[in-house]
Amino acid sequence: MSARMSVIVGLVALVALALVPADLTGLGLPYPGLKRYGTYILTLWLVTAIAAMGVNLIVGYAGQETLAQAAFVGIGAYLTAIAGKHGVPFGLSFVLSGLATFVIGIALGFPALRVQKHYLAFVTLAFSVLCWLVFRNETAVTGGVMGLRDIERPFVFSFQLRRALHFYWFVLVIAALMTVVLWWIVRSPWGRAFTALRENPLRAESLGVDVRLYTLLAFALGSAYGGMAGSLYAPLVEFIDPSPFALGPSLLFMLMVVVGGSGAFLGPFVGAGVAVLLPEWLRAWETWYLLIYGVLVMIMMALAPGGLVGLVEFLVRRRKAQP
Amino acid sequence: MTDLLQLVIAGLATGGIYALAAIGFTLLWQTSQTINFAQGEFVMVPAFFSLAAMKLGLPFLPALLVAVLVSMLLLGVAFRYVVVGPLLHRGVLPLVISTIALSIILKETVKDFYSAEAQVFPTLLPDRVVTLLPGVAVSLAQIGVLAVSLVTIGGLQWFLGGTRTGRQMQATAQNPGVARILGVPVERMILYTFVINAGLAAMASILISPIYLAKFSNGETLGLVAFVAAIVGGFNQVRGAIAGGLLIGVLDNLAASYVSTAYRQAIPLILLVLVILFRPQGLLGRREERAV
Amino acid sequence: MIRRIFAGAGLAAVAFAALPAAAQDVVVPAILELSGPGAVSGTMFKNGAAMAVDEINAAGGILGKKIKLEFVDTASDPGKARAAVQRALDDKPIAILGPVYSGSVSATLKLTAEAEVPQIIGGEAAPLTAQGSKYIFRTSFGQNVSMPKIANYIRDGAKAKTVAVVFVNNDFGKGGRDAIMKELAARDIKVVADVSTEAGQADFAADVIKVKGANADVVFVYLNEEESARFLREAKKQGLNKPLIGETTLLGQKVIELAGDSANGVKGHVGLTIDAPIPAIQAFGKKYEAKFGGKPDHNGVKGYIAPYMIKAAAEKAGKLDAKAIAAALHGMTITPDKVPGILIEATWDDTGEIDRISFLGEVRDGKQIITETLPKLKK
Numbered sequence: 001m002s003a004r005m006s007v008i009v010g011l012v013a014l015v016a017l018a019l020v021p022a023d024l025t026g027l028g029l030p031y032p033g034l035k036r037y038g039t040y041i042l043t044l045w046l047v048t049a050i051a052a053m054g055v056n057l058i059v060g061y062a063g064q065e066t067l068a069q070a071a072f073v074g075i076g077a078y079l080t081a082i083a084g085k086h087g088v089p090f091g092l093s094f095v096l097s098g099l100a101t102f103v104i105g106i107a108l109g110f111p112a113l114r115v116q117k118h119y120l121a122f123v124t125l126a127f128s129v130l131c132w133l134v135f136r137n138e139t140a141v142t143g144g145v146m147g148l149r150d151i152e153r154p155f156v157f158s159f160q161l162r163r164a165l166h167f168y169w170f171v172l173v174i175a176a177l178m179t180v181v182l183w184w185i186v187r188s189p190w191g192r193a194f195t196a197l198r199e200n201p202l203r204a205e206s207l208g209v210d211v212r213l214y215t216l217l218a219f220a221l222g223s224a225y226g227g228m229a230g231s232l233y234a235p236l237v238e239f240i241d242p243s244p245f246a247l248g249p250s251l252l253f254m255l256m257v258v259v260g261g262s263g264a265f266l267g268p269f270v271g272a273g274v275a276v277l278l279p280e281w282l283r284a285w286e287t288w289y290l291l292i293y294g295v296l297v298m299i300m301m302a303l304a305p306g307g308l309v310g311l312v313e314f315l316v317r318r319r320k321a322q323p
Numbered sequence: 324m325t326d327l328l329q330l331v332i333a334g335l336a337t338g339g340i341y342a343l344a345a346i347g348f349t350l351l352w353q354t355s356q357t358i359n360f361a362q363g364e365f366v367m368v369p370a371f372f373s374l375a376a377m378k379l380g381l382p383f384l385p386a387l388l389v390a391v392l393v394s395m396l397l398l399g400v401a402f403r404y405v406v407v408g409p410l411l412h413r414g415v416l417p418l419v420i421s422t423i424a425l426s427i428i429l430k431e432t433v434k435d436f437y438s439a440e441a442q443v444f445p446t447l448l449p450d451r452v453v454t455l456l457p458g459v460a461v462s463l464a465q466i467g468v469l470a471v472s473l474v475t476i477g478g479l480q481w482f483l484g485g486t487r488t489g490r491q492m493q494a495t496a497q498n499p500g501v502a503r504i505l506g507v508p509v510e511r512m513i514l515y516t517f518v519i520n521a522g523l524a525a526m527a528s529i530l531i532s533p534i535y536l537a538k539f540s541n542g543e544t545l546g547l548v549a550f551v552a553a554i555v556g557g558f559n560q561v562r563g564a565i566a567g568g569l570l571i572g573v574l575d576n577l578a579a580s581y582v583s584t585a586y587r588q589a590i591p592l593i594l595l596v597l598v599i600l601f602r603p604q605g606l607l608g609r610r611e612e613r614a615v
Numbered sequence: 616m617i618r619r620i621f622a623g624a625g626l627a628a629v630a631f632a633a634l635p636a637a638a639q640d641v642v643v644p645a646i647l648e649l650s651g652p653g654a655v656s657g658t659m660f661k662n663g664a665a666m667a668v669d670e671i672n673a674a675g676g677i678l679g680k681k682i683k684l685e686f687v688d689t690a691s692d693p694g695k696a697r698a699a700v701q702r703a704l705d706d707k708p709i710a711i712l713g714p715v716y717s718g719s720v721s722a723t724l725k726l727t728a729e730a731e732v733p734q735i736i737g738g739e740a741a742p743l744t745a746q747g748s749k750y751i752f753r754t755s756f757g758q759n760v761s762m763p764k765i766a767n768y769i770r771d772g773a774k775a776k777t778v779a780v781v782f783v784n785n786d787f788g789k790g791g792r793d794a795i796m797k798e799l800a801a802r803d804i805k806v807v808a809d810v811s812t813e814a815g816q817a818d819f820a821a822d823v824i825k826v827k828g829a830n831a832d833v834v835f836v837y838l839n840e841e842e843s844a845r846f847l848r849e850a851k852k853q854g855l856n857k858p859l860i861g862e863t864t865l866l867g868q869k870v871i872e873l874a875g876d877s878a879n880g881v882k883g884h885v886g887l888t889i890d891a892p893i894p895a896i897q898a899f900g901k902k903y904e905a906k907f908g909g910k911p912d913h914n915g916v917k918g919y920i921a922p923y924m925i926k927a928a929a930e931k932a933g934k935l936d937a938k939a940i941a942a943a944l945h946g947m948t949i950t951p952d953k954v955p956g957i958l959i960e961a962t963w964d965d966t967g968e969i970d971r972i973s974f975l976g977e978v979r980d981g982k983q984i985i986t987e988t989l990p991k992l993k994k
Binding site: 326329330333334337434439440441443452460462531534535536538540541543544575576577579580584585587588 | 650652654655658784810811812813815817818820821822824825827828840841844845852853854869872873875
């Protein structure tokens, strides 16, 4: 898709997304919008997609592995919740969460990237469990197992975003901005270096691409996206405890990105959509949803490793090829 | 002092089981570049094969045999051909994702189709308490577990080093390409590794389920320990996995006693990170050359 | 065992079935842990509630309307619980049942308080009734009620001066540990060991060694079912011969089954038990076992009395209205002669805390024996 097409599609998508949960009957249109729950799910989808974008950058573009994204989301969430309790305005917490997780990403990635690729996965795995232990044990700071409750929604110019719809629009704007930033990065020379890295690290290195530096930056930036997603997650749920930030959810982030389409720009949105919405659709088979999800992922890996986006692209190409 | 001894012996007993899980994991990685994120579940599931067999009327010992055989078939042969085979050529990431998905599938299947609750699992070895020294009480079961683990490992080492097939497997592990040229039936060797892994996991399952109680969620901690033990011990040597398993078993107990029970899980993980950063070949492993 | 799972799944399928609710049916959402670590507790609660609703409907429903329970799985995750409660509240129900896990309750009680819908929970953590919600109601003692009773027993019954505390590091265990520490301190009893353990932990060798080393007069054990069983086995193996004291779970059927004879000699406070010497509870236990193929635990009892609470309150208020039901429950005493489904006489105060008789028990020869009945806190 050309750049101009992408911009147009993006703007249309943005407007559509803004309108989906809104009650349009006041404007004379027969569309009642979504109730609080539906809006909440949409907002959750956006927040998950932001974190998934981060994973996609690390896994899909830079070709690395991370099993720590949920921990970074947790760091952002706890930072924002604790800062909020001390009166720090949301905007500042959001930026701080991003910066903190970026720095931690650098600190974590720097030594770990000196070794074989799979070892990064294990280092991030260890980091994930360690973070969860800290969240769980340091009760004085994090509220421990009981968590932190009554997290306030942010204020925008002294208007508090209490209503689900208002907070949704707020998150939508932030998500849109973060998507644009990522899109710009991916299309920049920096981003193209990643593709080179992913395809053939040795050749890229011999051509003068500083493999380690780029990979490190990708890892740190991807983790920062996780931290910022966490920063939005805390006021969304208005309550955080350590459970969403354990090892299991980190694994699910990886699955999500691969199911959506690893390395595809829209992959994280699709993957996050599946992860958030699948439990809703499979409501009748509530307890079996994870099992079904696992089976679907395995089948997909064998038949369509490019994920859902890859599958769609394949079908589109095939139709175009037919006379 | 007796406390320390008690902790160490208890740690060695569980460590023996961790070693069994870690060895199979190492073998798989070595021969076929398979990182099996479902290894913990491989150690959880065979116990349920036994329980199911006993429900169908089989007495305990035959049920154990059935469990080991079924494990080798399903978690060895079927795993190799149905899951790993089609994915090997797609690169490592799809395989990793698949094994993560497999771990979820195994866990949920046991939970949904057998039970979400913990099950009592009969013990092969008597539970009598033996006092080695004043203040150091060990159960016969624990000594038995350690003995069985060591015998199994010893048998495996003999097999790998002393028989032709074993040496062929080692060759495959070190360099499949060259092995193939030398006439080693590489595909068959890889299959053997999978079957052996399943067998070891089944043994670990039978030994650990009486202590842990059989539960669908057992795989989570066991899997993590297997990875840590394998890497810390040394990824390219079977003896590394053994050492790693025993070390982690003892370290876990010592950490709980002397550091903090709330952070006991952290100690092995911190060790893992340190080993990866400063001695990536593991404590007993050999340095690996980087493949160009 | 498998039968029970299928029975449970079948019940869930029926509850979900595409049968449209008759226009007369009143929907009560039940937001429970049906998967994840809380699956066992949540499923027990669900079964108990389903059984109660069947009985209520067979007897004519509440104020002439039939009740339909709508079960939603939180997967033991507070975030999902919150989303599920939010969704349920959108339909303006007369009441909400669940969750059982205190963490999930914590995440959701502000929502029900704002929507002014009574939330009947299974959670026992002390802080839940202290957060100022006028719409939260317990179905079993909070730890703020059970722990003083245990502390009294430790002081008067066991006559102990020092205690070793072993707890599971989740919201249930930590809440209990904090509560008992406070009560023991208030009675001048020293805590000489404070051992935290993990949910799902299997190896208790180090923890038992620590407890042995502390040489306390008694050991207070506050773990979940399986971990309790593993701890008891390890304690017996290592020859820990101090009195082991616990609360409901430790003396429960499941632990006795899993721990075998290492459970013998365990003593403790039992808030709610199907082994209580009360005919109504015994009958409930038999009914449950006949229907679901396994014995219930205290979560089953909690689930069972919840719909009856709604019935009694609605009848007192005279209407099926959320706010009125909540108002009626405050200060209400429900007696089994009027409402047999309540099983034991219970009173709710303004914070939603429940007051009932409870029991002291002991495990002898693989059975839970009630040794004493303790009266309600306020007569």
